[in-house]
Amino acid sequence: MSERQTGQGRRRAREFEAFVAGAAPRLLHAATLLTAEPPGANPHAEQLLTAALAHTYAQWDRLRGEDPYDRTRQELAARFARGAWRHHRVRGGVLERLTPQERLILVLRLYEGVAEEQTAALIGLPVERVRAIFTRAVRRLCASPPTPPPHTQVQAAS
Incomplete structure (x- = not known):
């Protein structure tokens, strides 16, 4: 890998880490509301968010001015709508x-x-x-x- 590619990879990682540091708490709260898990006990919400963030990271270089928060929220909603998380039982969240x-x-x-x-x-x-x-x-x-x-x-x- 060339120095240029290595530098771009580091820049990409720093940008994404900064995005996650700022956006993850709100996105996790949204995922927790979606999965109807009680706060603090939300493994399915965390899995849902991790998958959405992984998708955003994979698309990071192609965002070209698009808001990464919007992209991640869209992916979070799409994954929730597809229902992969539904194999668990709702246990007492606010929206259960x-x-x-x-x-x-x-x-x-x-x-x-x-x-x-x-x-x-x-x-x-x-x-x-x-x-x-x-x-x-x-x-x-x-x-x-x-x-x-x-x-x-x-x-x-x-």
Whole structure:
């Protein structure tokens, strides 16, 4: 490998590391919401994010001015929509009462702030369908309060 290629590889790695340092916490939170895992216990969200970041890294030199955050979010949503993560059981995240499609649309629209039209294009649904699913998801969340997490009672020492 030439010195030029080595230098470009190091530059690419530094740029990507800086991107991950800034974007990974928010992307992990989005992945945790998608997989409906409780915060702190999110191995499937981490796997989902790692796969999305790996895809972004592989495409890094071809981004050419495209926002790497948008590209990673798109990949995260696409991988979630394909359902590879679905082999696990939902265990108590905030959005556990929603269907995977409702979670995806809600996270993209509310948490990530993606426009309705962009969300529809990203997941391949008509805008009207995205709007209807979003409305249903919000109603479901507002209809009943979340189930409190189980906790152990601490007995007071006498």
